[in-house]
Amino acid sequence: MDRTCQASFECSVTSEHHPDETTSSTVSHATTTVGQSTCQGELRLCLVGALATDDEALGAAQKFKLSVVTSVDGLDYVYDATYWTYFVLADFDSAEYEELHKHTSRLIGKPALLDMAVGGESNKGTAVVGVAAVVAQPQLVLHTRAVYCHVMKSCVMVFTGFRKRNEVARLLKQIHFMGGSVKNEMSEKVTHLIAVTATGEKYQYAVTFGVPVMTHHWVNTAWAHRDDQGASAKKPEIMEQYKLGLFHNLRVVPVGFNADDTEVMKRLLGDSRGTCTTLSDPAVTHVVLDDGNVKEKPPDYPSKAYVVKGEWFWASIQMNACANESMYMFEDTNEKPAASGVVSPRGGSTTGSxxxxxxxxxxxxxxxxxxxxxxxxxxxxxxxxxxxxxxxxxxxxxxxxPCTPGSxxxxxxxxxxxxxxxxxxxxxxxxxxxxxxxxxxxxxxxxxxxTPLSPPNIDLRLLTYRQRVFHELVKTECNYVSILDTINKVIKEPLEDDSQPGGPMLDSQELRYIFGNLPPIHDVHTKMRNDFLYLSHNWKPDASIGQIVLNYSDDLEKAYPPFVNYFENVKEMLAKICHERPRFHAFLKIAQSKPECGRQSFQELLIRPVQRLPSMSLLLCDILKHTDKSHSDHSALSKALDKIKSVTMFINDNKRKTEAKLKLF
Structure with a gap:
């Protein structure tokens, strides 16, 4: 039976009463409650077994300026009420440990003793001339349980997802031996979560509050290094090596994705310790549907599997942690919608209209x-x-x-x-x-x-052919500016946000290279769109379409060459970054799924400026064809069309020169 004694000594003493709390004090007297009965005596260290003749252990024990004794098995000092004895052993997997542990928990491993003996000596030899050196004394940590080493000192862990009791018991014992502790539930005191799979409430808590999620191999590796002096399981390189993969032990089935996306998903799953499988696999954990192509859940999917939208997969990649499935659940389009109505302040539902x-x-x-x-x-x-x-x-x-659909x-x-x-x-x-x-x-x-930001809602059959083609020009210009707005708001601005989870995906130089030549194009076409819209809403027979184009022709000639010249290089750069940085690839996939992008990829949106001037030239040519030569706009349209063609030729010539220069390098 353990006893409680009072000891007098000169070293620093840390009394650990709780698995996750340490109270330190430098005193000449310390009292630690170990058992129910109490007695008083001096603190003493007993070197057991092979340590009785171990000079390294003996030297470390003497640094605490305490009484040090040796024993073959330590049993002769267990019930000596004169002293409060801590027993130091060379190995906890030994007969000496098993026998002593039946009588007391005041057991210390040799690595823990050595670690405490040198704990305050790192400042030796750092004294400045004329200033007395301050050297911390060795610190003896008094635990309420047996501690072999300090590899997991101050680590507080929670287990989740384990099925085998024996495995958990073994890991728990090793953690305690290494100076760590284990809790049942997540809280602010928990420093690490040890999980089997990347899912569940505890996992989501850890992801939300930035608690590292580790595999059980982390504990095994730490235990393998228990005899290494100064070893720590919290070293960044060790933590990174045994961090739980974001799809760890998940078995995922992609459904409805094209071959390229499926191949990318399979590669990313493998890199993140997940498995890409099929619906016939009874152990499937997630069925991921491309909700742009799939409208119903597969009839044969496993009932216990999560059925989620593709955005769940890409969001997980982007945040480098498995996203919460409840936020991305897939719903059949033929499922009955919930009853609509206005929720009253008292909790009732009305059907007010x-x-x-x-x-x-x-x-x-x-x-x-x-x-x-x-x-x-x-x-x-x-x-x-x-x-x-x-x-x-x-x-x-x-x-x-006009009102939006459904209004x-x-x-x-x-x-x-x-x-x-x-x-x-x-x-x-x-x-x-x-x-x-x-x-x-x-x-x-x-x-x-x-002026509204959309063309007038009119019956095209009532318009002249010239007006109809102009209406098409206005409509395409509005769509084009909308695409440029989308690139800016949905893709560019989020990428420029330094506070995004996981840190920036592109550096400032890459952002300038990809987006730097778009603002002038966006600016000139926004102004041109506004002028087109004003003309369409205030149409007159003598309206001049060509003059609007001429007003911006010089700006078009300045804005387009820098973008078109390096477009192919930007495409290659994007492909390279997408392959090398899964988070960036996932970000673009999430952006593509947003309504503003119309399920078009970033590359598909980015090619629109290259296509715009040729498309505009065709429409102007059609308008000119149906404009009478006597019309006041005929001359302006001819000049505008020539100017657009001239700008296009200038861009092409400039592009060839740029490509020739790039080949030299």
Whole structure:
């Protein structure tokens, strides 16, 4: 049975009462609770077995200026109440350890003793002339359990995903012997998670809070180095070697992807310790569907497997950790949608709708009934209702563009305006809930001087052929500028963000090389689009299309050559970076899946500037063909077309010269 004693000594003592807490103090007296009964005595070290004749161990023990004794098995000192004895052994996998451990836990391995003996001597010999050197004394750490070495000192671990009790028991014992500790649940004190697979709640907690996730081989390797003085499992190179792969032990089935993407996914899975398998594999953990090509779940997928969208895979690669599956679950398009409606402040659901002739407002609870859109349920509900009504008025009053698909507001403009009038009349009537608040001004109709950012919604059959082709020119110009906007907002700006998870994917030089020549093109076409739109919304028979092009011809000639000249080099650079940096490749795949990109790859979007001027030239040629020679725009169109062709030829000549120079290097 363990006993508690009080010892007097001059070295620094650390008393460890908890597996994950250490309290250090430099004192002349220290008290450590080890058992239930107490007695007092001097602290003593006992070298057991082979260490009795080990000069290195004896020298280390004497540095603590304590009483040091030797023994064949240590049993003769276990119940000596005169001393509080710590037993030092050469090996914990020995008969001496097994026998002593039946009587006491005050057991220390030789590596731990040597480590504590030299712990404060690293500052020796660093004294400055005229200044007394401060040398820390050896620090004796008093543990409440047997500690063989300090390879895992201060490591606090949690296990997850293990099925075999014997394996966990063995790892737990080794961790304790190496000075570490184990907890049952994740908390802020946990320093490492030891996992079998890259999934589960504990894994997601570790990823979220930056806790390193390790394989059990990390513990095995640390134990293999238990006799190496100064060894530490927390060294970066060791941690990196035994870090859990982001798809560790996951068996993934890609479905609906093209051959190139499937090959890339297979390679990345292998590099990340995962396996690419088939649906016939009963151990499948994840079925990854390309939701752009696949609309239904495979009928024969394993019931226990996660069925996720392709974005889950690429997001995992980008963040270098397995993404949370719940955020990327695949849903069949033929599944019944959840019941729609407005959630009332009291938790009920209403089916309020706004629309219909005269702008009628329907609610399941009536205009003022409980639970309806206008029910005064909470003190803040009035302001929320007023905000919704103001937004409704603005939507009803908007004449800029036709309603988006799925919208209920599909009435002609005249009826929409009458709906606004009816709604305002309702709001200002007797008993309105707006009467007790400050008057809310009605938003005015949009100014007719403001040009919408889309072509007018008109019946092309009513237009002349010249107008129809111009309408197509405006439409393609709007689409082109939209693509340039997408490149800038969806791809360029996120890549420039230094705070992105995992750090920057491209350095500043690479960013300039890829995107540096796009801003001038974006700028000139944005201005040209705005002029085209203004003309299309304010069309006149004598409108001059050619003059708009001529106004920007010089800017086009300056903007395009730098981009076109190095386009092929940029393509090669992108292909190389995608192959070498999986995070960048994954980032582009995620961007491609966004609606703004229309499922087009970055390379497909990036080639649009190369194609724009030839496309524009064809449309201008068609407009010129259907413009009468007597028309005032005929001359301007001819000059504009010649200028565009001239710019194209200049770009091609410039490109050939640039390629010739590059070949010299």
């Amino acid at each position: 706004i629309g219909g002739v005269g702008g009628s407002i329907a609610s399941s609870g009536g205009e003022r009934g409980g639970g309806g859109l206008f029910s005064p349920a909470t003190p803040r509900s009035r302001s929320r209702r007023r905000k919704r009504l103001r937004e409704t008025m603005q939507q009803l009053a908007s004449d800029d563009s 209920q507001l599909t009435l002609p403009a005249s009826k929409r305006r009458s709906s606004v009038a009816d709604l305002i009349s309702y709001m200002s009537g007797d008993g309105s809930f707006l009467e007790d608040s400050q008057h809310t001004p009605v938003c005015p109709l949009p100014s007719i001087k403001k």
